[in-house]
Amino acid sequence: xxxxxxxxxxxTDAKTGKLSLRSDKLxxxxxxxxxxEGESFKVSVTELRDLLELKxxxxxxxxxxxxxxxxxxxxxxxxVKLSSGNYSYFVDSFIHSFGIERGARNFYEISISGKFIEAxxxxxxxxxxDLEICNKFKTKYGLKLYEMYKRYYSLPNNEGKGVGKxxxxxEDLNEIFGTIYKTPSEIKRGIDRGLxxxxxxxxxxxxxxxxxxxxxxxxxxxxxEKYPKLRIxxxxxxxxxxxxxxxxxxxxxxxxLKYKQELKRKIIEDEFNELDKFYRGMLQWKYKLLPSExxxxxxxxxxxxxx
Numbered sequence: 001x002x003x004x005x006x007x008x009x010x011x012t013d014a015k016t017g018k019l020s021l022r023s024d025k026l027x028x029x030x031x032x033x034x035x036x037e038g039e040s041f042k043v044s045v046t047e048l049r050d051l052l053e054l055k056x057x058x059x060x061x062x063x064x065x066x067x068x069x070x071x072x073x074x075x076x077x078x079x080v081k082l083s084s085g086n087y088s089y090f091v092d093s094f095i096h097s098f099g100i101e102r103g104a105r106n107f108y109e110i111s112i113s114g115k116f117i118e119a120x121x122x123x124x125x126x127x128x129x130d131l132e133i134c135n136k137f138k139t140k141y142g143l144k145l146y147e148m149y150k151r152y153y154s155l156p157n158n159e160g161k162g163v164g165k166x167x168x169x170x171e172d173l174n175e176i177f178g179t180i181y182k183t184p185s186e187i188k189r190g191i192d193r194g195l196x197x198x199x200x201x202x203x204x205x206x207x208x209x210x211x212x213x214x215x216x217x218x219x220x221x222x223x224x225e226k227y228p229k230l231r232i233x234x235x236x237x238x239x240x241x242x243x244x245x246x247x248x249x250x251x252x253x254x255x256x257l258k259y260k261q262e263l264k265r266k267i268i269e270d271e272f273n274e275l276d277k278f279y280r281g282m283l284q285w286k287y288k289l290l291p292s293e294x295x296x297x298x299x300x301x302x303x304x305x306x307x
Contacts, residue, residue: 003131010120017178053135071095141194167216229270233304
């Protein structure tokens with residue numbers, strides 16, 4: 001099973017810089033277990049060790065220490081509405097409690113704080129993470145910058161299509177890394193180390209420079225196409241499928257849902273042989289548009305239009 005999580009942005013943005021690297025990784029593993037099991041669950045040392053991709057060995061005491069570190073670490077929220085009331089300022093810990101059963105030293109009973117979950121769910125968005133990749137980082141700089149990169153990867157910015165960008169002040173980065181650097185040059189050394197680690201582990205190149213005028217570090221990257229083989233605008237796929245079904249009388253379909261799902265896959269992977277014929281027909285007859293105006297001969301792709 002792939003250990004992928006959609007980590008709520010409130011938790012990604014939480015100021016966990018003072019936590020150890022392994023505790024940061026453990027939060028991701030516990031978040032995965034919370035998604036699978038709910039707020040309270042029992043987990044073995046072996047399973048936690050595997051989720052953290054640690055080598056075989058006795059990690060019980062170390063994991064217990066990390067759980068306590070997370071339990072004792074407070075995270076702040078501002079302007080949240082909880083079932084118990086409205087708060088301009090609220091502080092809680094991710095882990096509400098954990099324990100080791102008598103006679104069952106290899107199992108932990110862990111409870112995630114219900115109020116913490118209430119609070120972080122009020123912030124929109126999530127960060128897609130693969131635990132296998134996160135566990136490979138050996139520096140706090142690499143892991144936290146990678147999570148930041150994944151957090152902001154596709155968000156719109158003023159750089160235009162195909163470029164991702166985010167700015168962070170020295171103060172922001174000190175909180176992210178848990179450092180107290182006084183100058184941009186000091187913290188830049190840690191940034192460079194983290195970005196090299198990201199490139200080594202993932203192959204992704206992230207550029208960073210310090211803007212003296214604005215007094216911020218600017219991170220930028222090339223955004224890859226999500227569906228490189230897709231030749232029509234993604235938002236037109238469902239509309240096009242409906243058009244195709246309504247104008248193809250010879251089709252015999254036993255399950256309309258499964259047929260639509262498979263047709264969508266073929267369109268995205270450019271395996272649908274009748275795409276040009278029927279998509280051009282939709283442009284011409286439904287929208288009174290000349291297909292040639294929206295078709296790029298060189299790329300073989302169709303641009304979007306306003307309607």
